[in-house]
Amino acid sequence: MKFRYSILLLSILLAVSAAAEPTPSAAYNRVLFPDRRCQRAMSENSTRLGAPPVAAECEVWSEACSDAVLKVARQSETAEWLRGIRRKIHANPELAFEEIETSRLVREELDLMEVSYRYPLAKTGIRAWIGTGGPPFVAIRADMDALPIQEAVEWEHRSKVAGKMHACGHDAHVAMLLGAAKILKTREHLLKGTVVLIFQPAEEAGNGAKRMMQDGALEDVEAIFAAHVSHEHPTGIIGSRPGPLLAGCGFFRAVIRGKKGFAADPHRSVDPVLAASASVISLQGIVSRESNPLDSQVVSVTSFNGGNNLDMIPDTVVLGGTFRAFSNTSFYQLLERIEQVIVEQASVYRCWAEVDFFEKEYTIYPPTVNDERMYEHVKKVSVDLLGQKNFRVVPPMMGAEDFSFYSEVVPSAFFYIGIRNETLGSTHTGHSPYFMIDEDVLPIGAATHATIAERYLIQHG
């Protein structure tokens, strides 16, 4: 009910502003008169009067077009509605593939906006669309899942679910994409194709993006964009880069078996502790000795567990860790070499080893690589919308993101949007129990998403 009220209030406000504005700009008119018939009548009139209809249609993007988008996004009702959605999702976090209520909330909002959608994809995912229903199709994506983390931030809308928290900002991603839907709906008559809105489950675990694609999320889609909130940049700053942005990520666990025996008689046992120790040392040589130093890669051993009796050599040691790289070639070379090094080192010490990369459990993420042209598009849109000083070229990061599955299939760009506000304390990294966001990012993110999509269609429609 709260949201119905907001939409009503928004309509009243738009009508009041229309009456109060003595000389509304062409762009402003488009927002005030979203009805197709009114727009057509205006265009016909202006053609008859000899005025250029092109500018009024935003076919050539102008400052007035950016202002019109920002105006809808920044209306206090819109900002309040966005905060409300984000807080509701934040207070009710759901883990991968369990995003039942989050998905329901999204669909309720889409219903209120009269936006069509297909559901379910990948259990809880949604593919919605706004525009002509025909090509070109451009997609914007938000992830919906939370993390198994206990929230440590004391605030009114903190997580109500013990041990679960939106500590990566996916609650904000959902709100921003719904905000983009609201903006695009007011501009539907201007769209030169179709914007596909993808609300996906299970980014943090389970390869939700892959499952969404298997269920047709990218049908007809020729380009895709997505944002991630970032505590490294002040609120509203957009950051991205061409080419590799986020690393491919994999995990491994090796079981090294020997033969149990008294520590006082090592010659009667086969020692897996020594074999595992040699493996850990040798694993360090893969990146430092075998990889091109200009092609950043990581192999980290993070776990090492053997026996618990100080007087006994155990029969098994289990070690594990993670590995990262910025190209698929380097990534799979690492995977191959990790297995070889562990198996061969184990055999040097008369042990036997097997290495699991959890491929069946969907924990391998390819690198996220931005298409040069799509990156340029994000940059241009951001600079035009928010100003040159609010766009940054950022360095690649060793983190991973399952958006990479989309970027393997269609040209794409992934970008960050800053949420850092020292006064609020939104300075903690994602996946921290102290993670929080500056909610002023929501209208900016909504406007950026909407404009990226609308302008893509203008250029490719």
Ligand SMILES: [Zn+2]
């Ligand atoms: Zn995350």
Ligand SMILES: [Zn+2]
């Ligand atoms: Zn995330």
